[in-house]
Amino acid sequence: MSKKRPAKQCRPLRITRKFTDTPAGSVLIEMGQTRVLCTASLEPSVPKWREGSGLGWVTAEYNMLPGSTSPRKPRPKTGITDSRGTEIQRLVGRSLRSAVDLKKLGEVSIVIDCDVLQADGGTRTAAINGGFIALMDAIKYGKKQKFIQDDPILHHIGAMSVGIVHGKVCVDLDYELDSQADVDFNVVMTESGQYIELQGTGEETTFSPDQLNDLLLAAKRAIRQMVKYQKVSLTKKSTLFEK
């Protein structure tokens, strides 16, 4: 199936807001077959080490449900996720934090939990994209509840995976493409094309400055569209973006 999709076209995207009712923000994001439930919980206090600073706190946790992969992925026995998950949740947390003016947020904590229901490549960028919507919803809720006074959002952010597969730049890689990719990149950007996070690795090869430029260009285009779609989704409960 992935073979028929043009290399620089993203997979179908579906964003369902208020997927569950309990948390302040709750988004099911589907990028192709990858599905991540992103819930944003808001607490009117900050961790001990931050008390009295006047600053808020935004953090993320990432985990894959056992049934999200085949064969089944056993739950971690210690810690809240495994070492790959730790690397990812640090990336997600930094990215989402960078979108928020923590001074304007005030002494409020937002934890964004990203639980992967189904994994088919690109779970970390799905977590950032879905997590950002959940974060927006949680802030809207916090303002309504008067926990938060000013709008602390600095800019819209979007994330995309790009890679080089058989010499060609591809975006939004599914598992099959990802496992064939020579280079694997995750890019987080603002709407206006400023970088927030950049993580690239030449899995079993290296890559040239020219290839880097091509990758970043493709990422930029895809993220611009992603942010556009995010904005539409913020006005609806559930939206499917096919192309």
Next chain:
Amino acid sequence: MSKKRPAKQCRPLRITRKFTDTPAGSVLIEMGQTRVLCTASLEPSVPKWREGSGLGWVTAEYNMLPGSTSPRKPRPKTGITDSRGTEIQRLVGRSLRSAVDLKKLGEVSIVIDCDVLQADGGTRTAAINGGFIALMDAIKYGKKQKFIQDDPILHHIGAMSVGIVHGKVCVDLDYELDSQADVDFNVVMTESGQYIELQGTGEETTFSPDQLNDLLLAAKRAIRQMVKYQKVSLTKKSTLFEK
């Protein structure tokens, strides 16, 4: 809202099969506002201690996602779930195992993961009901794949929570009712009314043999209906049972 529902009428039930595509069985069960994702993973082998026995293995894991409650429930730092979750997953595992002829299953393992997406009372019975459908689907898949030869299902099973609230027997308690209940019961039964598991506790009170009879009668009726609904759901992808 819960006050308007007749005490012996179950909450609206929705069963969505194939909610995700990766595992052999994948069911989203919604009993009122409680939602549990039950995935059944099938492996053509058994744990070490069971090798060579000719017997299969069925087990369950239960966990609540952090965003399933408000305030947010932190992830367990050690072990796969907390102590309450341990008690529940042992109940779920025993119940599902009892529905399977492990000899007919052969040296095959089925793990049913029950991840609570939203908690509003009755998560353990939802896990058993949804887990049973996932188990059925996994066995169907295993037979198609020739991992499993004979149908090992012994009987249909259903689970229901019942309780005494302000002196009245109620079924399928949501969180609000549950927190007011004097007696809290979880019953697992076969279609024909035979008991599989019975766990009852007088939270802050005791209960009489007569009350026990009333509770069990109410559970029996509700479970008979639950099994009926399960059977319907096994013919469809998603079904809503309003009454």
Next chain:
Amino acid sequence: MSKKRPAKQCRPLRITRKFTDTPAGSVLIEMGQTRVLCTASLEPSVPKWREGSGLGWVTAEYNMLPGSTSPRKPRPKTGITDSRGTEIQRLVGRSLRSAVDLKKLGEVSIVIDCDVLQADGGTRTAAINGGFIALMDAIKYGKKQKFIQDDPILHHIGAMSVGIVHGKVCVDLDYELDSQADVDFNVVMTESGQYIELQGTGEETTFSPDQLNDLLLAAKRAIRQMVKYQKVSLTKKSTLFEK
């Protein structure tokens, strides 16, 4: 040996109070070959989450010593007990807590540690029966020390395991009977026959409402006797009840 005992007669029971001198309550209970050391430690404070509530706290921990079984049972590497032990200690804790008026207890904690010295079936009911005596002694000590003002005991409680073995209802099952039982029940009751906890499981079978009635009746009779014996034991240091 177990074969000669009438099915509805309990095993010889020995209750030794003040088995050790350090804790406020210390009971060695022997039900047949099962021996559990139950110590009740009293602290004039409550856990953080309960401070200022005016309510006391009663909880239990259950563990099996490595030498209590053959082959030796390795100590748990994480957590205070294994998953079976977690299920049991929650049952023991709820049962003992239900016997106490936590308001009358006041902001005092009682921890009942149930350490199995030798396991021959029925360790959880032995833990509840022995733990209750240790709890009584701890409360007596607390009143003498003026930690506790009023008597907070609501009622005497007793626990018994019952089961169906080869079609016959048996009480107080030893390991041999337990491993042959089709149905396995643990019942906690007050002196007057009110239920506190009920946990039953059809190990590899199911059971009918009639069988349930027979089981509960047998449990009731055995518990009534157990409470009688407990009351005698509260007047002596060590007592053996042969029949």
Next chain:
Amino acid sequence: MSKKRPAKQCRPLRITRKFTDTPAGSVLIEMGQTRVLCTASLEPSVPKWREGSGLGWVTAEYNMLPGSTSPRKPRPKTGITDSRGTEIQRLVGRSLRSAVDLKKLGEVSIVIDCDVLQADGGTRTAAINGGFIALMDAIKYGKKQKFIQDDPILHHIGAMSVGIVHGKVCVDLDYELDSQADVDFNVVMTESGQYIELQGTGEETTFSPDQLNDLLLAAKRAIRQMVKYQKVSLTKKSTLFEK
């Protein structure tokens, strides 16, 4: 009470063999108010790293039950004992291992579990003394069961705590003496006065070579008597040695 006992006289000693029936060796040792249950479990195999060596394995685990002290000692959350317990169980293990010809033992493992039921000073020496009897009984059992061919016991061993309290050498220190001791020594010896283990610490002071000599002399005398008592106890189920 301890004040009246002559400084170089041991506390009353009681050794109860076969205190429980399940393990190959099971000894309750009481040195004054200190009581340690020592069970020796025998397995006809050795740990992986020792397979094929022709050598046996003897090891020990030490733990204090929560109710053994006042205030209650919480159970360790990770690992099988705390850091003090780790230090002690290594001493106990080395001491007991030194009494056994591991070649003659053959590929058999003996684990000696030392669980402190009540702690009043000297728990580690009680664990060694009681553990040695349990070890002897386990070997006897192993020979009867034909797991063990030759008698692998090299020599009888005994252990004693000695210390300097207010300038005077004392033996078999209870908690009260121990907490006042300037120097605290644990000595493990053979019957004939050869050293096996020697661990001494000047808690908040230092000690001279002359003081060391006095301590070792007192330990030697007390251990010689301890071994004598051990030998008597090996012929009886329970014995009390008052002086």
Next chain:
Amino acid sequence: MSKKRPAKQCRPLRITRKFTDTPAGSVLIEMGQTRVLCTASLEPSVPKWREGSGLGWVTAEYNMLPGSTSPRKPRPKTGITDSRGTEIQRLVGRSLRSAVDLKKLGEVSIVIDCDVLQADGGTRTAAINGGFIALMDAIKYGKKQKFIQDDPILHHIGAMSVGIVHGKVCVDLDYELDSQADVDFNVVMTESGQYIELQGTGEETTFSPDQLNDLLLAAKRAIRQMVKYQKVSLTKKSTLFEK
């Protein structure tokens, strides 16, 4: 002190090979005040999941000694490092693995342990640079010992941190610069300027494509020099590169 150093000049670099004698490779690398001990241990086998593949395995572990920072950094209580360390050791492992033809390495494992003795910024790039020398030495040793047949090194690699501080691109940031940096980048490259890993984050800001270009250019120059210095160091025991 750091203020006087030109922004694009690296800190003094010292590479001491054979710092310890036990491991196959042992390098103390000092980049300014940052000091990391990199030891490479070689084992003539691979992890279970890789047996029979014909492929070797290269991995890294990263940890900071408690005394490497002020205030003292407590040791991790579970797991081999904390979550920041987990992110870093995955980067170090991937980078070093990319320099090796795992097929030519054969079924041999190399673990590179990077223990930070003193932390003053740039510990992850120091770990990669020092780890690469240790890896080279381990491979040389393996070839001498006939564990390894062919030279599996694909290319020399170097790593450098670059950042934007007060609007200016800086290389090899020490802690003081790092804490003021708006953008923080870690680049791993081959000698010939091909990328291996790229990780950049706009700590509390974003960065433009032009700034990215400047950063990558500065990194490229510094890494080219780093590889030159590495090559010199491979001919000597200890070398100091002042400029």
Next chain:
Amino acid sequence: MSKKRPAKQCRPLRITRKFTDTPAGSVLIEMGQTRVLCTASLEPSVPKWREGSGLGWVTAEYNMLPGSTSPRKPRPKTGITDSRGTEIQRLVGRSLRSAVDLKKLGEVSIVIDCDVLQADGGTRTAAINGGFIALMDAIKYGKKQKFIQDDPILHHIGAMSVGIVHGKVCVDLDYELDSQADVDFNVVMTESGQYIELQGTGEETTFSPDQLNDLLLAAKRAIRQMVKYQKVSLTKKSTLFEK
């Protein structure tokens, strides 16, 4: 190599103070091929349980780096060190604490981290000797910073391993000697020959009072010299004591 050294002569000793710059005290001690980095971190507060006592706190942690042995020693997965390390760090902590008047120290904590860079026997005595110099330096620093008012050092202490190898008393055993030793002793003494800690074990044999005397005499001589060398080293950055 070890064979040529006279049995009662210590290995070459090198003490390098201020090996790293961050901690208040930082000593690399080399006894032959054994190298231990001892850092002393000073905090102007004490653990919770000691607050308000007016007393300071001195403690130690001991760990072996993975590359310190061959084959590589995996890092502990739980806890800060393994069970052997726990035993050692308790010895090191007690020994160093005994050198300090905790009242004079005041409510200040000193943690001495002993990380073994290379292990060739005698790591625990190296940790005590090096740790003591680091402790002295930390106290000097604390007095300069006015954290500490009076000099709290009670006496200089030294530690030495002694053993019986092939019937002969040896001092400062390297790994080769240690593995052949029948008796293994660690002695901690003051300058003037008073004992602080004594730990001896007849690995696979026993030892007589006469042998004990010879061991202690050899230890005393070697420690007297060690303290002399320590005092010299306190006046220099790095010193090598060849004989």
